[in-house]
Amino acid sequence: MSEQRIAVVTGGTRGIGAAIADALEADGHKVVIVDVDEAKLAEVGQATGRPAYRMDISDFDNVTEMVAKIESEVGPISILVNNAGITRDGFMHKMKPEAWQAVINVNLSGTFNTCRVIAPGMRDRGYGRIINISSMNGQRGQFGQSNYAAAKAGLLGFTRSIAQELANKGITVNAVCPGFIKTDMTAAMPDDVLKAETAKIPAGRIGNPEDIADMVAFLAREQSSFITGATMSVNGGQYMD
Secondary structure, three states: OOOOOEEEEEOOOOHHHHHHHHHHHHOOOEEEEEEOOHHHHHHHHHHHOOOEEEOOOOOHHHHHHHHHHHHHHOOOEEEEEEOOOOOOOEOHHHOOHHHHHHHHHHHHHHHHHHHHHHHHHHHHHOOEEEEEEOOHHHHHOOOOEHHHHHHHHHHHHHHHHHHHHHHHHOEEEEEEEEOOEOOHHHHOOOHHHHHHHHHOOOOOOOEOHHHHHHHHHHHHOHHHOOOOOOEEEEOOOOOOO
């Protein structure tokens, strides 16, 4: 078990984010969840006992304010998991600029914001783990998701760049690319669509949030100190690069 450290998971109230919070807590860490949904934060915070803070990661000033609050009330952040994201799907030739910008603001700029605010403290303390949740669609592109795929692809370049900048300060930065994962969104899909997607996966099943969470937990451990700038594909073999 790793030494207990404070971990922040963005979008930590449901789906993959909630599974990541569970896995980090199982490793003995103090997990702080952040989200923009105040009602869900209150519900999950009460149910789990985890500190829960409303944070709009697309707003740099709000991130700065809330990180200061977390570090004042809970303690210094040593593990950052950038999981929060949104979709605004549509064909590029019909996409409104607001739909493009909203996804970039949250999925890409939001990760810059949290890293920019939290990384200096990690540098000062000589230790940190940053795990950015990208996507298989950021690796291969996806029909109707040019904004989402662009943001998630951008995360991979961002991850590799800051991994080089932070490596000599005891900080690792890695990306995890989930494939087709069982979430509330996929649960609402018709059975025939789910079967068609499953047929594309060599492993023969849709992934579970825990499959992603286990990889994140590994990357957050002290034993992963020689892994940085890596892209970890967790997709059952659906996309291999």
